[in-house]
Amino acid sequence: MGQKRCSNCGTWNENEAEKCLECGELLDRKKARIIRLKKEGKLPLKIEQSPLFEIRPEFPWWRKLILYIVRPIYWTFFTIASFILYLIAWIAA
Ligand SMILES: [Zn+2]
Numbered sequence: 001m002g003q004k005r006c007s008n009c010g011t012w013n014e015n016e017a018e019k020c021l022e023c024g025e026l027l028d029r030k031k032a033r034i035i036r037l038k039k040e041g042k043l044p045l046k047i048e049q050s051p052l053f054e055i056r057p058e059f060p061w062w063r064k065l066i067l068y069i070v071r072p073i074y075w076t077f078f079t080i081a082s083f084i085l086y087l088i089a090w091i092a093a
Helices: 029-040 061-092
Strands: 003-005 012-014
Antiparallel strands (some): 003 012
16 A cells, blocks of 8 residues: 655655645645635536536447537526525516
């Protein structure tokens, strides 16, 4: 088993350790970066999008086709639903 070095204080930690024993810094750099970006509010919106409708290049062609058809329907429905909600809120006010 290897060891990971803390990027913050330089302490060597077990490879399975998520956080530095010495200072508590996250050892998973990808995770640490996402958390830092979230804190700063710089996280790109793409990651926040529903993974259900994400089109990935590794998907088989039929799945991409379904997503291409379903996505506009979903967004249309979502837009109408939010408009109705807005109307209800407006009438109730
Ligand atoms: Zn550390």
